[in-house]
Structures are given as C-alpha cells and as structure tokens.
Amino acid sequence: MKRALVLASEALAAQEVPVGCVFTLNGNIVAESRNIEPCIMCAAALNNLNIKEVIYGCANDRFGGKTVLDVNTFYDRGYKLTGNVLADEAMGLLKQFYKGANPNAPDSKAKKNK
Amino acid sequence: MTLNEKIPLKDLQHLKRVKRQNIILCPISSLNSETIQEYIEKNVGELKDIFDYFQVLEVPFIAPRVTRQYQETKKYWPCNFHPNHYWEKLVRDSFFSDHELLIHKKYMEVVFEIVKWQATCLQIKLCDAGLQDVNASVVVDPDINAVVTIAFDHRQTHPLQHTAMIAIDNVARTQNGGVWDSNISDDLMINLKEKFGINFGVRDSNKNSKEGPYLCTGYNMYILREPCHMCSMALVHARTKRIFFCIDNEEKGALKSTVKLQTISSLNHHFEVFTGFL
Numbered sequence: 001m002k003r004a005l006v007l008a009s010e011a012l013a014a015q016e017v018p019v020g021c022v023f024t025l026n027g028n029i030v031a032e033s034r035n036i037e038p039c040i041m042c043a044a045a046l047n048n049l050n051i052k053e054v055i056y057g058c059a060n061d062r063f064g065g066k067t068v069l070d071v072n073t074f075y076d077r078g079y080k081l082t083g084n085v086l087a088d089e090a091m092g093l094l095k096q097f098y099k100g101a102n103p104n105a106p107d108s109k110a111k112k113n114k
Numbered sequence: 115m116t117l118n119e120k121i122p123l124k125d126l127q128h129l130k131r132v133k134r135q136n137i138i139l140c141p142i143s144s145l146n147s148e149t150i151q152e153y154i155e156k157n158v159g160e161l162k163d164i165f166d167y168f169q170v171l172e173v174p175f176i177a178p179r180v181t182r183q184y185q186e187t188k189k190y191w192p193c194n195f196h197p198n199h200y201w202e203k204l205v206r207d208s209f210f211s212d213h214e215l216l217i218h219k220k221y222m223e224v225v226f227e228i229v230k231w232q233a234t235c236l237q238i239k240l241c242d243a244g245l246q247d248v249n250a251s252v253v254v255d256p257d258i259n260a261v262v263t264i265a266f267d268h269r270q271t272h273p274l275q276h277t278a279m280i281a282i283d284n285v286a287r288t289q290n291g292g293v294w295d296s297n298i299s300d301d302l303m304i305n306l307k308e309k310f311g312i313n314f315g316v317r318d319s320n321k322n323s324k325e326g327p328y329l330c331t332g333y334n335m336y337i338l339r340e341p342c343h344m345c346s347m348a349l350v351h352a353r354t355k356r357i358f359f360c361i362d363n364e365e366k367g368a369l370k371s372t373v374k375l376q377t378i379s380s381l382n383h384h385f386e387v388f389t390g391f392l
Contacts, residue, residue, distance in 0.1 A: 040375070041347030044368075048273045048344060061380065063347070068380050071343050074365075074372050 001055060001086045007034040008093050018093040023051075039063035043071040046079065053080040057090025120158040128177030130192040138191075142170055180205050204386075217259070218358055221336040222391050224252050224264070224310055225360070229338055231302050232266040245361070251277045251337040253285055253330065256355075260313040262288060262333060264298060264306070278337060278345035282352045285330055288316050330354040340367030340389070346375045353383050360391045 007020025011034040023031040036042055038056045043065020046054055065071045072078040121140050123129060131138050145153055155162045174187035177194070180202055184195045203209055210218065228250035233240050238247050250266040263284035268275035275294070286292040306312060317327055327333075330352035339361045341349065346368035349357060357369060368375045369387045376384050 039347060039351075041344050041351060044342060044344035044347065045274055048269075048342075050273075062382065063380075065347075068378060069343070069373060069375070074343060074368075 001057065003029065003032065004057070005086060005089050005093070007032060008090065010034060012093055012097055018097050019090075037063065038065050040065045040069050040071055044074075047071065047075040047077070050077065051079050053082075055082045055085050057083075057085060058087040058094070059083055116158060116160065126173070126175075128193050128195075129173055130194060133192055136171075138173070139168070218336070218388075219391070220310060220312070221252050221254055221261075221334075222358065222360055224261070224306055224312060225250050225336050225338050227306060227309065228252070228264055228266050228302070231299075231305075236270065245339075249277045249337065249339045251281045251335055253281050254334045254336065255317060255327075255332065256334050257332060258313075258315070258317055260315045261306075262314075262316055264302075265296065268296070274344070276342065276345050278335065278341050279348055281335065282330065282348055285327075285333070285352070289327060289329070328353070334358065339363050340369055340371060342366040343368040343373075343375070349385065350375065350381055350383050354385050356386045356388065358388045358391070360389065362389075 003022050004020035007022070008018040009020075011020065012018035016034070017037065018034075019037050020034045021032065021036045022029050037060060038046075038054065039060060040063060043054075059067045061067050066081060066083065072081065117137070117139075118131065121144075123131070123138065126138075126141065129138060139150065140153065148156070150168045151162070154165070171191070173191040174193055178184040178187045179198070181195075181197055182205065184193065184197075187193050187195075229248050230240070232238070232248050232250055236247070240248070247270065248267060250264070252264050253262045254260070255262050263281055265277045265280035265284055267277045268280065275296075280294065280296050283292045283294045284296065284298070303314060307314070330349070332355050334356045335349065335354050336358045338359070340359045340363035341357070342363065343366070359369065362371050364371045366372065370389065374387075375381070376387050
C-alpha cells in the first residue's frame with residue numbers, strides 16, 4: 001500500500017488523478033500502475049481477471065465498486081476485499097488533486113457562459 | 115402543521131398527509147413495541163385526545179414518476195405528482211418516430227452482421243450454446259448519422275477485451291488516445307458500407323481546441339448483449355448518450371438483469387437504455 005501511495009504521488013505530479021495500484025504474487029510486486037480507481041468498472045474488471053484479493057486505501061462514495069454498488073455479489077467466485085488501509089494518506093492526495101480542476105475535461109457549460 | 119414538525123414523513127414526502135377524514139401519523143416501523151396512542155403521547159402530546167380510531171393502511175412507498183403510476187398509487191393514497199413531459203413521452207410507445215425506429219433497427223442489424231463476421235473469424239457456431247461467446251457493438255454519432263467505430267469481443271484471448279471496452283478504446287483513438295491496437299478489418303467495413311449504406315466517420319473538429327467530441331459524449335452504442343458491470347461503468351465514464359441492446363445478459367447484465375446502473379444517482383453521468391428489438 002505504501003508503494004501504491006508513492007505511485008499515486010507520481011500521478012499527482014503528472015496532473016493525473018492520484019491513484020496508484022500494485023499487483024503482488026507471493027509477496028512480490030509483479031505489476032504496478034497508477035491512476036486506477038477501484039470504481040464499479042475496475043471492481044468488475046478485477047473479477048474478470050479472477051484476482052484473489054483486493055486492498056484499497058479510501059472508499060469512493062461516487063463510483064465505488066463496493067460503496068456504491070457491491071460488484072462482488074454478482075460474481076460466483078468474488079475476491080477478498082479490504083478497505084481503509086492508509087486511508088488518510090490516500091484521501092490527502094485526492095484532496096490535493098481535486099483542489100485543481102481536471103485539466104482533461106472540457107469546460108463546463110456554466111464556466112463557458114461566464 | 116404541528117404533525118409535520120413533530121412527526122415528519124422523511125422518506126415518504128411524496129404522500130399527502132391527509133385524505134378526507136384520515137391522516138397519516140407515522141410508518142409502523144417507527145413504533146418500537148409501543149402502541150400508536152403511546153407514540154402520539156410521547157411525540158405530540160397536544161394531539162393525544164383528538165383521534166377517533168387508528169388503522170394500519172398500505173400506502174405507496176415510492177413516489178409516482180409518470181401518470182400511469184400516479185393512477186395506480188391514487189387507488190391507495192393521494193400523492194404529490196408533477197408530470198414530467200419527457201418521461202411521459204419515454205414510457206409511451208411513440209417516443210421514437212417511425213423514421214428513427216428504422217435507423218435504430220438498421221444499426222442493430224449492423225451489429226448482427228458483425229457478430230456473424232466474428233463467429234466466422236473465431237470459428238464459433240452461432241447456435242444458442244455459442245451465443246455466450248459472441249458480442250459486438252457499433253458506436254454512432256446520431257447528429258451526423260455516422261458510425262464512429264465498431265468492435266467485437268476478444269474476451270477469449272484477453273479477459274478485459276469485451277466489445278464495449280474495445281469500442282470505447284477505438285473511440286479514444288479517434289481523439290488521439292486509446293491503448294489497444296485492435297484493427298478493424300477493411301473487408302468488414304466495406305461489406306457493412308455496401309450492405310447497409312452506412313457512413314463511417316467523426317465530426318470535424320479543431321484538434322487544438324477542447325471543443326468537438328469528448329469521449330463518447332453525444333454518441334449512441336448499439337450492442338448485441340446487455341453489457342456487464344465493467345462495460346456498463348466504462349460506458350458511464352465515457353459519457354455515452356444512449357445504449358441499445360438486443361439480448362438480456364441474465365447472469366452479468368448491469369442495465370436490466372442484475373441491476374440498473376443508469377438509475378444509481380451518485381454516478382456523475384446517466385445514459386438512457388433501450389431494448390426490445392426482438
């Protein structure tokens with residue numbers, strides 16, 4: 001989870017949504033990336049990949065694949081899920097990011113009319 | 115007045131409080147093993163002697179959204195109701211004009227044609243047993259009546275490459291993004307153009323400006339089978355305007371069969387879903 005937070009900080013520095021992710025096998029990191037939220041899409045994708053266990057930082061009450069819609073209930077196998085690991089650190093990074101606007105999104109209608 | 119202050123209806127605001135000589139006091143779930151008389155004495159003492167009798171009645175739990183529901187709820191208890199013209203139109207059979215219906219059917223036929231192509235490519239037999247293994251989709255820009263992209267399933271070789279995911283990635287590639295290198299066969303595109311007279315293309319836009327297509331904003335997706343949770347949420351992220359699907363996905367479908375993702379209010383985008391082609 002600490003490595004995931006480092007990746008998230010890198011994403012923040014690159015003006016991307018600060019979410020990091022590592023895949024481990026027998027205690028070793030086998031893959032890592034950043035800017036993946038455990039949203040409903042990702043939670044289902046992880047099921048499609050037959051992953052064994054998912055551990056995440058903070059809950060996502062807008063899109064969360066557990067909080068908003070518990071995706072695991074639709075899959076026979078499912079995976080073990082643990083949330084709120086180093087949640088404050090994760091939330092801190094997200095708050096930093098959302099202080100600025102998403103640079104990739106088009107201007108909102110409200111903004112344009114100003 | 116006093117009653118609304120002291121015993122508010124909270125989640126049942128759509129109910130009118132009074133029906134002729136009857137008045138709603140509280141849901142029976144509010145009573146914790148006490149009688150209604152005790153409940154009133156505790157919460158609104160000043161009204162403890164004015165009721166002739168009490169009874170338990172069934173009332174509409176959810177607010178009526180369209181006239182048809184309102185007529186039904188009225189039989190139980192009066193509700194507040196303000197008809198929404200767009201919703202009324204949606205639930206009537208005349209939402210799409212005959213011309214529009216022909217267009218939707220045509221694009222669904224294109225989907226079927228791609229499925230046939232996929233079955234040939236992947237050597238899948240299109241009997242019912244093989245249907246689980248095929249799925250195809252077409253993304254259309256309805257403003258210019260043109261196909262932005264087409265895609266079919268590659269889940270046998272990549273567990274995340276469901277047709278909708280590939281289609282979204284293809285759309286991203288028209289906007290200088292995308293990560294997968296799935297190529298659409300020229301032969302298939304020529305075949306579809308000749309057979310259905312459809313156009314492929316994207317709206318003209320200035321590449322340096324933020325105007326112009328953004329993800330799937332304003333686009334419609336036609337897809338053979340109801341998309342799963344992963345694909346449906348990807349279509350939310352992509353801001354797809356409307357989804358048209360043909361066959362229910364009873365085990366994994368997320369737009370009708372297991373859940374209706376488009377009705378989850380916390381999500382930041384809500385598309386419209388249509389089915390019933392068969």
